[in-house]
Amino acid sequence: MIPACQIQAIxxxxxxxxxxxxxxxxxxxxxxxxxxxxGVSLMTVSRALREPHKLSEETRKLVLxxxxxxxxVPNSIAAxxxxxxxxxxxxxxxxxxxxxxxxxxxxxADVLRMAGLHLLIADSGYxxxxxxxxxxxxxxxxxxxxxxxxxxxxxxxxQMIERAGVPVIExxxxxxxxxxxxVSYSNAAAAKAMTLHLASRGYSRIGFVSLExxxxxxxxxxxxxxxAALKALGRPKDPLLIxxxxxxxxxGAHAMVDMVNRAPDVDAIFFAGDVLAIGALFEAQRRxxxxxxxxxIAGFDDLDILQHTVPTLTCLRLPRLAIGRRSAEALLERLRxxxxxxxxxxxxxxxxxxxx
Amino acid sequence: MIPACQIQAIxxxxxxxxxxxxxxxxxxxxxxxxxxxxGVSLMTVSRALREPHKLSEETRKLVLxxxxxxxxVPNSIAAxxxxxxxxxxxxxxxxxxxxxxxxxxxxxADVLRMAGLHLLIADSGYxxxxxxxxxxxxxxxxxxxxxxxxxxxxxxxxQMIERAGVPVIExxxxxxxxxxxxVSYSNAAAAKAMTLHLASRGYSRIGFVSLExxxxxxxxxxxxxxxAALKALGRPKDPLLIxxxxxxxxxGAHAMVDMVNRAPDVDAIFFAGDVLAIGALFEAQRRxxxxxxxxxIAGFDDLDILQHTVPTLTCLRLPRLAIGRRSAEALLERLRxxxxxxxxxxxxxxxxxxxx
DNA sequence: CTGTTAGCGCGTTCAT
DNA sequence: ATGAACGCGCTAACAG
Numbered sequence: 156m157i158p159a160c161q162i163q164a165i166x167x168x169x170x171x172x173x174x175x176x177x178x179x180x181x182x183x184x185x186x187x188x189x190x191x192x193x194g195v196s197l198m199t200v201s202r203a204l205r206e207p208h209k210l211s212e213e214t215r216k217l218v219l220x221x222x223x224x225x226x227x228v229p230n231s232i233a234a235x236x237x238x239x240x241x242x243x244x245x246x247x248x249x250x251x252x253x254x255x256x257x258x259x260x261x262x263x264a265d266v267l268r269m270a271g272l273h274l275l276i277a278d279s280g281y282x283x284x285x286x287x288x289x290x291x292x293x294x295x296x297x298x299x300x301x302x303x304x305x306x307x308x309x310x311x312x313x314q315m316i317e318r319a320g321v322p323v324i325e326x327x328x329x330x331x332x333x334x335x336x337x338v339s340y341s342n343a344a345a346a347k348a349m350t351l352h353l354a355s356r357g358y359s360r361i362g363f364v365s366l367e368x369x370x371x372x373x374x375x376x377x378x379x380x381x382x383a384a385l386k387a388l389g390r391p392k393d394p395l396l397i398x399x400x401x402x403x404x405x406x407g408a409h410a411m412v413d414m415v416n417r418a419p420d421v422d423a424i425f426f427a428g429d430v431l432a433i434g435a436l437f438e439a440q441r442r443x444x445x446x447x448x449x450x451x452i453a454g455f456d457d458l459d460i461l462q463h464t465v466p467t468l469t470c471l472r473l474p475r476l477a478i479g480r481r482s483a484e485a486l487l488e489r490l491r492x493x494x495x496x497x498x499x500x501x502x503x504x505x506x507x508x509x510x511x
Numbered sequence: 512m513i514p515a516c517q518i519q520a521i522x523x524x525x526x527x528x529x530x531x532x533x534x535x536x537x538x539x540x541x542x543x544x545x546x547x548x549x550g551v552s553l554m555t556v557s558r559a560l561r562e563p564h565k566l567s568e569e570t571r572k573l574v575l576x577x578x579x580x581x582x583x584v585p586n587s588i589a590a591x592x593x594x595x596x597x598x599x600x601x602x603x604x605x606x607x608x609x610x611x612x613x614x615x616x617x618x619x620a621d622v623l624r625m626a627g628l629h630l631l632i633a634d635s636g637y638x639x640x641x642x643x644x645x646x647x648x649x650x651x652x653x654x655x656x657x658x659x660x661x662x663x664x665x666x667x668x669x670q671m672i673e674r675a676g677v678p679v680i681e682x683x684x685x686x687x688x689x690x691x692x693x694v695s696y697s698n699a700a701a702a703k704a705m706t707l708h709l710a711s712r713g714y715s716r717i718g719f720v721s722l723e724x725x726x727x728x729x730x731x732x733x734x735x736x737x738x739a740a741l742k743a744l745g746r747p748k749d750p751l752l753i754x755x756x757x758x759x760x761x762x763g764a765h766a767m768v769d770m771v772n773r774a775p776d777v778d779a780i781f782f783a784g785d786v787l788a789i790g791a792l793f794e795a796q797r798r799x800x801x802x803x804x805x806x807x808i809a810g811f812d813d814l815d816i817l818q819h820t821v822p823t824l825t826c827l828r829l830p831r832l833a834i835g836r837r838s839a840e841a842l843l844e845r846l847r848x849x850x851x852x853x854x855x856x857x858x859x860x861x862x863x864x865x866x867x
Numbered sequence: 868c869t870g871t872t873a874g875c876g877c878g879t880t881c882a883t
Numbered sequence: 884a885t886g887a888a889c890g891c892g893c894t895a896a897c898a899g
Binding site: 183184226228229230231232233235236241243250251252253254257258260261264273274275276277278291292294295296297314315318319320403404405408430433434437440441459460463464465 | 539540582584585586587588589591592597599607608609610613614616617620629630631632633634647648650651652653670671674675676759760761764786789790793796797815816819820821
């Protein structure tokens with residue numbers, strides 16, 4: 156939580172006054188140096204940057220020219236300290252490398268940038284402990300808001316967040332007991348919808364493959380949705396048709412083969428994890444299994460590639476980018492003191508393609 | 512460059528002394544409150560966090576207990592200001608959504624986290640102007656180092672970096688005139704190697720498809736490498752065999768078809784851009800063109816998926832993750848005052864698979 | 868080993 | 884419209 160080591164970044168300088176003369180163009184000019192160069196007070200420089208309309212046009216130009224000339228870059232950490240504001244938002248995702256989260260991050264970053272805010276992105280590696288540590292680090296940096304792609308948190312994390320009093324947005328799923336604001340979709344509802352969709356297309360033995368549900372609420376919710384659909388259909392839960400596997404293309408391939416071996420009458424498999432469906436499709440190609448004739452395949456997330464494979468893959472389309480954008484917007488509203496606590500369900504779509 | 516709007520984040524509080532009594536557990540406890548609760552001076556609390564070994568075991572425990580009890584989260588922006596250090600490194604990539612850059616970011620983030628540093632990630636959207644603005648913003652946040660996945664910069668960006676005096680690492684290619692440190696590979700050398708590899712496997716009419724070279728040094732360098740290989744082979748440059756296309760799977764598909772139509776004797780195509788090769792492969796599957804018999808396909812970057820397609824795809828393997836890790840390590844060394852200016856070429860590998 | 872003093876670079880408040 | 888004094892929360896340098 157507390158940085159283990161702090162590293163010298165910028166060497167201490169004696170005050171420019173003591174240097175006899177400010178060094179225009181020298182490294183790390185301060186506001187004071189600009190003021191001196193422009194022949195005005197420090198405050199005038201400060202205003203020229205934050206409330207230019209409050210200065211006479213003349214003075215303003217004088218100051219801006221000096222800034223330009225000296226190459227002054229404002230120290231926003233000092234500004235933050237003095238004003239008790241921050242322009243940095245913290246976002247924690249399970250994995251930066253996963254392109255699904257990248258979409259959400261992109262949406263957030265774009266909106267925040269428009270508003271002049273910045274994004275400090277962290278990667279929890281799917282670990283609650285790591286998330287807790289990162290939350291501490293972000294709060295320590297005094298971020299003005301937190302966006303968490305996860306709806307499970309350690310007690311200590313919850314406590315820190317509450318004490319800090321910063322606005323928080325959760326985005327991984329619709330939590331039962333939200334910390335604050337929520338911008339998301341329901342994994343359970345999506346999985347249920349896809350299962351029902353497969354049933355409506357005539358598949359009677361529908362398998363379900365996901366990542367481990369143990370420490371992964373998203374997987375758990377998806378499995379729950381699948382089971383709810385079976386129940387709604389009046390079909391029994393068959394352990395042979397339910398698998399949990401590691402992530403990766405290879406895992407999807409193995410899962411499909413295993414399930415077909417164990418339950419030869421399976422006619423469709425719903426892969427509720429990242430790239431599992433693609434791995435399975437490639438394996439089917441390799442083995443010459445016709446998709447969807449021998450086995451239908453559906454995926455969870457609409458990766459670009461799914462509409463280019465042969466056959467193209469049926470999947471759910473989740474509003475990844477929109478979640479990122481709306482999260483940022485909700486945060487901005489709250490920071491402006493306008494909006495109240497947002498609880499958004501951004502829904503999903505079932506995309507029917509050739510593989511089912 | 513200067514945040515357009517600053518937003519109220521934490522409401523101003525009157526000093527806890529004036530509140531009559533510190534509010535233990537209240538929001539935003541300060542070091543002073545901890546000191547009071549522990550019955551020691553402010554400095555002792557500060558030391559308990561940064562140099563615990565300098566305190567008696569007794570005092571240390573006293574302080575840490577108080578911190579725990581109050582739920583104190585240190586304000587590292589105040590610490591930065593007072594100590595002139597920073598624990599945040601800035602990294603700018605062309606696109607967060609591109610999984611290739613995500614690998615580099617991951618490598619950087621992992622190493623930095625180990626050292627107790629954080630990563631402020633920004634996305635330039637492949638624009639030099641945007642990069643300039645982001646560099647300004649990051650310097651304004653007083654990052655202790657900068658990692659740029661790009662080796663072209665605006666004059667103003669260069670000037671700001673120089674004046675700030677922060678260590679910089681460039682990673683997109685081996686630049687001719689580096690700003691400071693470089694951790695990268697040579698796009699030209701890699702493209703040349705792949706072209707020669709294809710020739711050595713007997714392909715005589717090798718096509719080259721890349722993203723636009725106009726505003727993209729990486730593409731330009733790759734094309735240069737391809738041409739250098741042709742020259743080395745004593746083969747002529749044939750405009751029919753060179754294309755520039757937009758990014759995306761569909762672009763790769765179209766490029767392959769176009770090239771085969773224009774130059775029916777083409778026997779191999781080297782796709783030097785992200786997912787172009789995959790798009791082409793899928794199109795070949797769709798059309799029933801045998802790969803590599805009718806047309807051989809090679810890609811540039813070793814995405815996971817390339818080893819799972821049917822057939823598996825020949826490509827280059829670039830040290831994405833290693834670049835991120837070594838960048839962070841080089842930065843850390845410099846910050847510690849140890850290392851000197853690193854200029855690393857991390858090389859590449861040609862991965863021969865079924866598609867050639 | 869512990870405390871005291873000074874000030875990081877800027878914004879807020881009030882005076883002019 | 885402009886400026887001076889003060890303090891944000893913390894650390895460096897020194898004193899004891």
